[in-house]
Amino acid sequence: MNIVFADVDGTFQDFGQTIPTINIDAVRALHQQGDHFVFVTGRGYELAQELLETTQLPCDMIYGNGAGLKMANQAPQLRNCLAHVSCQKIIAALEEEDMFYFVHTDKTILVNSVERYQAHFMDLHQKFADELGEKGIGIMKMKEAFFTHDCQNVTDVATYLRNHPDLQVVKVEIMIADDGEKERMRTKLSSSEVFVFESYQQTLEVVNPLATKGTAIQNYLARFPQAKSYGIGDGENDLPMFEVVDVSVAMANASDTVKAACQEQAGLCKDGGLGTYIFQHIIQ
Template sequence: MNIIFSDIDGTFQDLGADVAQINIDAVEALQKNQDKFVFVTGRGLEMVEELQEGSGLACDAIFANGAGLKKVGQVATYQNCLSIDTLERILPIIDAENILYFVHTTHEVLMHPVKQYNENLQNLRESLTYMGEQGISLMDYKTNYFEESCYHVTDIVAFLREHPDRDILKVELMEASDTKHQLLREKLKSSSVTVFTSFVKTLEIVHPLSSKGSAIQNYLKDYTDVTSFGFGDGENDLPMFEVVDVAVAVENATEHIKQSSHHQTVSCQEGGVGKFIFENILLHEQ
């Protein structure tokens, strides 16, 4: 059996675009062949389920960069979440730099009122002008997400202390300045969190044991005699590449990811995941 693990944003689905049809066809062909396809993503569960519904795909999903697992037909499970005490330590550091951030929990995505971040959003929009229409679409989507999909509170820590049923999956932030990105990495560096790049102008903060790599290792404990493949494009995919048998980078991946891969395929926009599956996995099984 083959088990294929794939990142979503920038790997399986291009920014602001529909999923390439060859990717959908490849997943369906794998499943007919009794192989498995698993999404491994920094997205929250709601956004993964939106993708699956829109593409008609029913797959297991490792989400929130390893903190959550949702198998088809089962309830989601969570592990290696952040503590409120950790949140109480790191959020003032981010607030002091006036950076837009949002906190993913098992129930909702929390953030301060969006009007607090109007200048941040404008700076982000200007920083993405090099992407043309794609950058505009991305910021339109993100702004709408912040306004319509997030739950707005003035004191995130206080809210979570009042609602102890919430597990804290990760903190995600968006910032136009690359200098501030590096500054935050230095200020947040500790044994209680891991910080990495996951998306355009985005940093994520997670529990040190919450990674795509550790989540995949746990997932594979239920299977024997399998060959595992991992598809990715960014820094948060490196832990996945370290544990799968075959690591594949799409053409638009960062240079570090490409150098850490065993194979490369065409870009996300061209359906690199599906093309590799058809030409290098399914073809060899016929």
């Protein structure tokens, strides 16, 4: 049996773009020959579940960069969430630096009132435009609309969490337009209590050190000790995945650092490189 673990954004689907048909066809072909395809994504549960419902693919899913597991036809399970005390320390550091951040919980995504962050959004809009052109402009418009309308805007995130100790914190995300500031904050936030890594464009994520794609995949593979495993991805948060699979595959749109960590390479995400790789190397 083969098990293919694949990232979503930048691997299975280009951000905000239509999923290449060949990717969906490849997943179905894998299942038809008795193999497994598992989404391994940094997305929270709701966005990840939306992907499954849209594609109608009967896949298992590791979400929240390893904090959550959703087996097909079973209820989602959260594990290795970020301790509230650790989360409060991270929030205090971010507030001190006046950084834009939002907190994923098992119930909602919390953000301080977005009116506070207009200067941050202006800088991010410019950065996305400079780096990605018209595509970046569209992505950042979608993100700002998401923060404004789809997240729960509160007056004070730290106080809200203190008043709701029942909430499970999946991760904290920070968006920073300046690359130097981003790296400085990565260093400042890093500790033995948390794992800090770069995910999508201009974004840092803070999670429980055990909530990585690598740890989640190892736990998943314990059910299938004889399986041959593949890991396909494009980002820094995919590196722990590459370390634990039998065959690591970087997308052509991945950074040179990610490519250097992999054994093989697939084509561009936008061209259906994932599906093409599966058909060429795994489908019999």
